[in-house]
Amino acid sequence: MTPIPVFDGHNDVLLRLLNDYAADPTKAFIEGTRDGHLDLPRARQGGFVGGFFAMFPPNPKKTDFTAPGAIGGNPPLPAPLTLEEGRASTLAMTRILLDLTRAENSPVALCRSRAEIDAAIAAGRIAALMHIEGAEAIDANLDMLEVLYAAGLRSIGPVWSRANIFGTGVPFHFPASPDVGPGLTEAGKDLVRACDRLGMVIDLSHLNEAGFWDVAKVSKAPLVATHSNVHAICASARNLTDKQLDAIAESNGMVGLNFATGFLRPDGAMRADTDIEIMVRHLDYLIEKLGENRVGFGSDFDGANIPAAIGTVAGLPVLIDALKAHGYDEALIGRLACGNWLDLIERVIG
Template identity: 90%
Template structure:
């Protein structure tokens, strides 16, 4: 059977390509790799038709937040990056995505609006949205934002969980409230206004609660968390409270289910033997709070410890089959898997 088409809210494959396949990242992605979660052959096997391709500036001192047990408790976060550190890695990953999508014959397309997404998917190309997770490459004057927008950037998370000049991220604490630390800086508020002017998604996934409410007060766009879960089920500081979910619903926004096991499980453990049923429980809850048209997938492929039953992007049918078994209609599954993200992007980037 042909897998149900999936448009995914978040992956970190560009960083893996930069780190592990710097000699020829385009070849590695298109021909396939033996490690990680995502490449083109496995995307096709799992039904992935597109998604947000994140650019995450890595920490100089590597900390594995995806290792079993790494998220539990209160692990310290890395120090703030310098502008040069953020810019160097960000531009390198932009280059990889541009190289992947530059040729008209490429099986991967960089898309800037809904029409380009639909056109790419219709001809079987993998439709990508350029997304930044942590705006360390962008200066306070926002000159680099304009440059990156011209290159194709259409979605941005102002912070990863570490702090930067724009605001303060939410740490990986469990169990904990996301109400940890101050919110956006003056530069962060300017960034939100600029994103509204340009027509960009503002991703709230790694903002702390104070920053979330700063964006909610300032932004004229739908509120979006590309890869977050329900705090009522898993009390990770990275997850969204009912009050936050209500604000997202009121704005006609969107939440993508994060596959990271530490943000799924009630015990907050990063364990591969996590049952698919807990993913369905989160989807049930998110739909109850947000409505059927405001929930999707935000896997965090190549950036998280995901359930072993899924394993990689090729395992996406495991989740859609579980939804069928739960009694979800085919039409609803298709909305959750793909249609809702496309509609959200039309409401934000045009």
């Protein structure tokens, strides 16, 4: 049986390839790896047809945010990165994605529009939308933004959960409010205006609440959180309040369900034995607040502790089956799994 196609709002496979397979990341992705969540063979198995491929500049000193209990333990956020640190890793991941998609016969296509995504999927290729998670590679003058846009960048999260010159991230605290710290800097507001001008998705997932509202005031584009969940169900600071969800709905924006267990569970624990039912509860709530056309998946594959029942991208049909058992019809599942993200991309990027 052919899996339902899934276009996903967030993955961190480029960082895993950089860290673990730098000698030949293209070969590792195409032939498959024994570790991690996402590669080509498992994508084919799970019905993954594309998504937002994030470039996340890693912290020099690694903090394991995926370990059981790490989120509930309220770990301190890492120190800000320098421009040089952010730029080196971001450009290295850009190179990996460009190499992976460069060949005309490559099974992965770098896509810059809805039309290019549609064409890639129709041709049986993985459609990759280039995304930045934490804009430490970009200078206050935004010169590097223009360079990366020319390379194919079409989506950007101004901050990861650490602060940078553009704003303040939300900490991995539980239970906690996202209303912590100052919002966007003037450079951050300039970045938002530039993204609007270029036609780029602005990802709110790691912004604190003040930054969220600053984007809502400055941007004329739909508000988007590529991988966030419901604060009313799981009181993680990383999740969205009802007021934020209302603003996203009013802007005709989008939220992608994050598979990270610590942002799903009411107890905030990072536990792989998390029941799929809690994912369905979040989707029910998001659909109630946003409508059926503004909700999708934002798995955080290769960047999170996800339910063991899903395991990797190959396990996406497990979630699809759970939605069917819950009573979602085929049309709604198709929108959640793929169609809503493609429509959002068309609204923002073209």
